[in-house]
Amino acid sequence: MPHLTIEYSANLRNFGGFSKLCNELAQVLVSQKEDGKPVYPMGGIRVRAVVAEHWCIGDGSLADSAFVHGRLQIGAGRSEEAKKATGDLLFEALKKHFAREFDSQGLALSLEMGEFSEAGTWKHNNLLGRYGSREG
Numbered sequence: 001m002p003h004l005t006i007e008y009s010a011n012l013r014n015f016g017g018f019s020k021l022c023n024e025l026a027q028v029l030v031s032q033k034e035d036g037k038p039v040y041p042m043g044g045i046r047v048r049a050v051v052a053e054h055w056c057i058g059d060g061s062l063a064d065s066a067f068v069h070g071r072l073q074i075g076a077g078r079s080e081e082a083k084k085a086t087g088d089l090l091f092e093a094l095k096k097h098f099a100r101e102f103d104s105q106g107l108a109l110s111l112e113m114g115e116f117s118e119a120g121t122w123k124h125n126n127l128l129g130r131y132g133s134r135e136g
Contacts, residue, residue: 001075043127090095
């Protein structure tokens with residue numbers, strides 16, 4: 001872990017910055033350190049953007065309204081300080097990335113964080129070993 005899913009309204013599709021955004025957010029996750037050690041294992045980081053083809057904001061009367069919502073799921077056990085730092089930096093990156101759109105149209109940005117428990121999750125992953133010494 002962590003897995004970050006960015007869901008966005010289809011009227012932002014032509015903005016064209018979602019690949020760049022995914023890379024920017026992944027770098028935020030990679031950069032997180034606590035006591036000099038990575039907070040998140042490199043091979044566990046996943047960032048993806050998913051378009052919502054159908055959506056309604058409010059009563060639907062403001063055609064240029066849009067949204068971007070991030071849902072970060074992390075493994076249990078991180079400190080409250082590490083979680084807050086991660087959330088703050090991710091949200092600042094989202095705000096910076098969409099600053100132009102925020103200034104020119106209706107836009108709701110949001111981010112939530114939750115923790116996976118080991119019970120109820122299944123994993124089969126060879127990426128952790130492939131990152132070797134860079135792993136946290």
